[in-house]
Amino acid sequence: MGSTSLQKRKIKFLLLEGVHPSAVEALNAAGYNNIEQHPKALPPEELKTAIADAHFVGIRSRTQLTDEIFEHARKLVAVGCFCIGTNQVDLPAATRRGIPVFNAPFSNTRSVAELVIAEAILLLRGIPAKNAAAHRGAWLKSAANSYEIRGKRLGIVGYGNIGMQLGVIAEGLGMRVQFYDVVNKLPLGNARQLGTLDALLASSDVVSLHVPETPSTANMLSAARLDQMPAGSILINASRGTVVDIDALAERLASGHLAGAAIDVFPVEPRSNDDEFVSPLRAFDQAILTPHIGGSTMEAQENIGMEVAEKLSRYSDNGTTTSSVNFPEVALPEHAGSHRLLHIHRNVPGVMGAINQVFSDTGVNVSAQFLQTNDAIGYVVIDVDAEYSDVALRALADIDATIRSRVLF
Numbered sequence: 001m002g003s004t005s006l007q008k009r010k011i012k013f014l015l016l017e018g019v020h021p022s023a024v025e026a027l028n029a030a031g032y033n034n035i036e037q038h039p040k041a042l043p044p045e046e047l048k049t050a051i052a053d054a055h056f057v058g059i060r061s062r063t064q065l066t067d068e069i070f071e072h073a074r075k076l077v078a079v080g081c082f083c084i085g086t087n088q089v090d091l092p093a094a095t096r097r098g099i100p101v102f103n104a105p106f107s108n109t110r111s112v113a114e115l116v117i118a119e120a121i122l123l124l125r126g127i128p129a130k131n132a133a134a135h136r137g138a139w140l141k142s143a144a145n146s147y148e149i150r151g152k153r154l155g156i157v158g159y160g161n162i163g164m165q166l167g168v169i170a171e172g173l174g175m176r177v178q179f180y181d182v183v184n185k186l187p188l189g190n191a192r193q194l195g196t197l198d199a200l201l202a203s204s205d206v207v208s209l210h211v212p213e214t215p216s217t218a219n220m221l222s223a224a225r226l227d228q229m230p231a232g233s234i235l236i237n238a239s240r241g242t243v244v245d246i247d248a249l250a251e252r253l254a255s256g257h258l259a260g261a262a263i264d265v266f267p268v269e270p271r272s273n274d275d276e277f278v279s280p281l282r283a284f285d286q287a288i289l290t291p292h293i294g295g296s297t298m299e300a301q302e303n304i305g306m307e308v309a310e311k312l313s314r315y316s317d318n319g320t321t322t323s324s325v326n327f328p329e330v331a332l333p334e335h336a337g338s339h340r341l342l343h344i345h346r347n348v349p350g351v352m353g354a355i356n357q358v359f360s361d362t363g364v365n366v367s368a369q370f371l372q373t374n375d376a377i378g379y380v381v382i383d384v385d386a387e388y389s390d391v392a393l394r395a396l397a398d399i400d401a402t403i404r405s406r407v408l409f
């Protein structure tokens with residue numbers, strides 16, 4: 001097991017939003033026991049206090065890590081998103097401070113795809129409305145507007161890890177799968193990529209959204225786009241709440257233009273289970289409304305807990321940044337017998353020359369060096385003899401473009 005510049009018992013992990021206990025187990029197994037846990041997202045003022053002395057923070061989708069919060073997180077070394085989406089983190093603000101952000105890009109994808117399939121089947125049969133009516137004492141035995149999923153056209157918007165899995169499962173059930181993505185993708189099975197979103201919307205019985213929250217996906221399903229969907233079709237959104245115009249959707253459910261919808265994510269979501277869920281969609285029995293639980297299965301959460309905790313402890317132990325969403329990726333070997341210097345700098349000309357000058361001036365022997373850059377920053381890792389690490393670290397910290405530097409013993 002590697003070690004860090006601080007004693008492990010002094011390294012504080014702040015885990016929010018009920019991150020699965022598997023994360024704590026993985027951190028304990030790596031020797032980290034100083035872990036503060038909260039079952040919910042914290043309001044901004046409480047978050048500022050809790051994060052002030054944290055070296056690592058673990059969040060899910062509710063906690064907003066803004067520039068202002070980072071300003072209060074002076075000791076923060078890395079962020080772990082125990083989920084896929086990282087839109088809740090101000091990534092440029094993290095990058096500017098030399099803070100890598102990690103997530104779990106695969107662990108809950110199957111859970112989302114399964115939920116979408118279940119919803120498509122239920123909505124095509126009109127089950128949500130029949131179920132709600134039965135709870136009120138009504139008996140809606142009828143085949144009118146009830147359809148099999150077999151042979152229906154599924155339009156997937158965003159053919160990434162979730163969209164692709166959904167397509168494979170849907171095809172297994174006999175659906176005809178088509179997708180729209182900004183990137184050219186290899187269609188799995190018999191799926192077809194369509195050239196425009198308009199074409200996809202106009203020719204799908206069920207549309208399911210699987211895009212990230214970005215400026216290009218904001219309000220993607222606007223009133224005009226919803227009108228392009230065929231009369232009687234169905235919309236499913238388990239991506240992000242900003243992607244759909246909810247008021248426009250409510251109008252099209254009211255008019256009957258859309259036969260049903262399943263919505264898991266909302267423009268504004270309650271901070272915790274104690275807060276009221278407010279949405280115009282509550283009025284519609286033909287809408288399945290779920291509390292952002294697309295990825296919330298025991299299997300997914302346990303795997304996510306282990307996966308992200310391991311990424312954080314690996315970064316803490318030996319500097320590896322593999323699969324970080326904002327940082328140059330470096331997969332590092334162990335550094336037994338030497339000290340490891342980590343140097344994070346603004347990616348401007350001349351920094352590598354200055355770093356090499358440090359070692360030429362100080363005569364410190366370098367046993368290994370790794371470098372990776374992205375547009376914003378450079379990440380250099382240098383293994384040196386233990387006795388020289390202090391002097392080299394001081395000289396590296398003095399280089400103009402340095403964001404932060406650290407030594408791992």
Ligand SMILES: NC(=O)C1=CN([C@@H]2O[C@H](COP(=O)(O)OP(=O)(O)OC[C@H]3O[C@@H](n4cnc5c(N)ncnc54)[C@H](O)[C@@H]3O)[C@@H](O)[C@H]2O)C=CC1
Pocket residue numbers: 084085086105108109112157158159160161162163180181182183210211212213214216217238239240264265292293294295296
């Ligand atoms: N409801 C829930 O609990 C969960 C929600 N999610 C959400 O689902 C999203 C998708 O997840 P993955 O499939 O794993 O992501 P991914 O990154 O593997 O796939 C996203 C796809 O969307 C495409 N895309 C991006 N912008 C687009 C645009 N403007 N138009 C069309 N396509 C566009 C990308 O090219 C990519 O193929 C996540 O970003 C997250 O926000 C993820 C997991 C659980």
Ligand SMILES: O=C(O)CCC(=O)C(=O)O
Pocket residue numbers: 060061062082083084085086108295296
């Ligand atoms: O489980 C969560 O808290 C969020 C899931 C999600 O939306 C994601 O993985 O992006």
